[in-house]
Amino acid sequence: xxxxxxxxxxxxxxxxxxxxxxxxxxxxxxxxxxxxxxxxxxxxxxxxxxxxxxxxxxxxxxxxxxxxxxxxxxxxxxxxxxxxxxxxxxxxxxxxxxxxxxxxxxxxxxxxxxxxxxxxxxxxxxxxxxxxxxxxxxxxxxxxxxxxxxxxxxxxxxxxxxxxxxxxxxxxxxxxxxxxxxxxxxxxxx
Numbered sequence: 001x002x003x004x005x006x007x008x009x010x011x012x013x014x015x016x017x018x019x020x021x022x023x024x025x026x027x028x029x030x031x032x033x034x035x036x037x038x039x040x041x042x043x044x045x046x047x048x049x050x051x052x053x054x055x056x057x058x059x060x061x062x063x064x065x066x067x068x069x070x071x072x073x074x075x076x077x078x079x080x081x082x083x084x085x086x087x088x089x090x091x092x093x094x095x096x097x098x099x100x101x102x103x104x105x106x107x108x109x110x111x112x113x114x115x116x117x118x119x120x121x122x123x124x125x126x127x128x129x130x131x132x133x134x135x136x137x138x139x140x141x142x143x144x145x146x147x148x149x150x151x152x153x154x155x156x157x158x159x160x161x162x163x164x165x166x167x168x169x170x171x172x173x174x175x176x177x178x179x180x181x182x183x184x185x186x187x188x189x190x
Contacts (some may be wrong), residue, residue, distance in 0.1 A: 024187025
């Protein structure tokens with residue numbers, strides 16, 4: 001019996017896919033990754049903010065960039081616009097409805113490389129329980145070894161969408177119907 005269990009465990013371990021040299025964990029612990037947003041405020045200025053808690057990973061192989069992929073999960077309650085009362089409102093049912101929808105996700109479905117490390121990233125973005133196919137341009141910021149012997153790779157990109165597309169219909173005026181999400185992602189190779 002013990003030999004059978006040991007053999008089954010070894011078979012499972014050997015059959016499990018190992019982390020590839022092209023796999024990266026997004027460095028949120030070291031605060032080297034950011035998800036920020038920008039929306040017009042009444043036509044007078046810009047309201048900027050961020051999501052403080054998120055996690056994710058990506059895969060990128062310079063010899064096969066078409067196979068690149070990324071997955072990100074955002075804790076929507078971590079929204080931070082540097083104003084407590086406004087953040088409470090943003091967490092409410094008028095906007096993110098974080099009690100009902102505690103997470104937002106992005107899962108890539110394809111990548112069209114541009115030959116310079118960046119390209120157009122396709123995927124499914126879910127916010128407030130609504131999932132939509134999106135695409136946006138990303139640029140590779142850089143890649144290489146850090147001072148501690150880790151290999152890092154970084155990308156940035158932005159995506160603009162209408163709030164109404166994700167069920168947010170709170171009246172903010174015609175200049176505030178769209179929000180821009182900006183991502184600056186640095187990953188540590190696994």
